[in-house]
Amino acid sequence: MAKKNRPPLAACDCRTIHQDIVAKVEREMPSAETLLSLAEFFRVLGDSTRVGILAALSNSEMCGCDLSVILNMSQSAVSHQLRLLKQARLVRSRRDGKMVYFRLDDEHIHEILKTGTTHIAE
Amino acid sequence: MAKKNRPPLAACDCRTIHQDIVAKVEREMPSAETLLSLAEFFRVLGDSTRVGILAALSNSEMCGCDLSVILNMSQSAVSHQLRLLKQARLVRSRRDGKMVYFRLDDEHIHEILKTGTTHIAE
DNA sequence: TTTATATTTGAACACTTGTTCATGTGTTCA
DNA sequence: TGAACACATGAACAAGTGTTCAAATATAAA
Numbered sequence: 001m002a003k004k005n006r007p008p009l010a011a012c013d014c015r016t017i018h019q020d021i022v023a024k025v026e027r028e029m030p031s032a033e034t035l036l037s038l039a040e041f042f043r044v045l046g047d048s049t050r051v052g053i054l055a056a057l058s059n060s061e062m063c064g065c066d067l068s069v070i071l072n073m074s075q076s077a078v079s080h081q082l083r084l085l086k087q088a089r090l091v092r093s094r095r096d097g098k099m100v101y102f103r104l105d106d107e108h109i110h111e112i113l114k115t116g117t118t119h120i121a122e
Numbered sequence: 123m124a125k126k127n128r129p130p131l132a133a134c135d136c137r138t139i140h141q142d143i144v145a146k147v148e149r150e151m152p153s154a155e156t157l158l159s160l161a162e163f164f165r166v167l168g169d170s171t172r173v174g175i176l177a178a179l180s181n182s183e184m185c186g187c188d189l190s191v192i193l194n195m196s197q198s199a200v201s202h203q204l205r206l207l208k209q210a211r212l213v214r215s216r217r218d219g220k221m222v223y224f225r226l227d228d229e230h231i232h233e234i235l236k237t238g239t240t241h242i243a244e
Numbered sequence: 245t246t247t248a249t250a251t252t253t254g255a256a257c258a259c260t261t262g263t264t265c266a267t268g269t270g271t272t273c274a
Numbered sequence: 275t276g277a278a279c280a281c282a283t284g285a286a287c288a289a290g291t292g293t294t295c296a297a298a299t300a301t302a303a304a
């Protein structure tokens with residue numbers, strides 16, 4: 001999450017810069033805000049508990065109780081992670097009586113999980 | 123990264139379990155090893171400095187010095203992050219004299235960045 | 245060799261994170 | 275209502291992370 005815990009400092013200590021490349025890339029870089037959102041999005045994916053939850057949900061919608069059985073975790077731990085996943089718009093939920101059912105937010109999540117799995121399998 | 127800093131505990135404290143769903147999902151879950159690799163992969167993507175480096179490299183191959191100018195960071199900080207990115211196989215490098223040029227590891231990285239950007243833009 | 249420059253590395257520390265425990269909220273059913 | 279259950283939340287703590295500073299390594303040119 002790119003910490004900012006110290007006063008700013010010397011930014012660069014080298015001299016040979018490819019000005020054409022730097023200018024072109026600077027022009028086409030996503031905004032700082034976009035980079036932060038992207039990082040936040042992937043940060044939420046970057047935990048094996050949460051990726052386990054998402055892998056389970058990519059198979060079938062289910063309630064928190066089922067998830068805590070499948071992942072062999074306490075209900076509280078699952079719930080905390082589900083809240084993060086919902087806040088980050090990776091997961092949606094709907095209530096049906098006592099139970100709350102969770103599912104992936106949309107197809108992008110499915111796609112990213114699949115591409116990631118393919119990449120690490122190479 | 124799913125901490126494991128305490129002795130194991132009561133896993134689940136609910137009773138109404140959808141046994142058909144649980145059985146089916148348990149059968150089709152990725153291995154624990156795959157989940158760890160996936161989480162590690164996304165964890166590396168989950169930092170705005172690194173996502174900035176990747177966004178820059180998705181535009182053009184370049185050296186560490188160019189990166190530290192574009193991202194306005196110390197050369198040391200960039201180097202530390204590049205090492206992580208290389209270890210996680212998100213980035214490759216080649217030396218040419220004094221300089222080292224970095225580029226994305228393959229098309230999957232490009233694709234995941236693009237899908238992620240689309241998702242957060244919705 | 246000596247000098248200059250690009251990159252790498254190690255240690256330290258403030259900040260962040262995930263789980264646990266305890267408790268609170270919302271819903272159903274007797 | 276009251277009990278039972280599914281889920282949510284807050285505080286606390288151990289473990290993990292990213293940047294900095296200082297120093298080392300690698301290459302090229304004088």
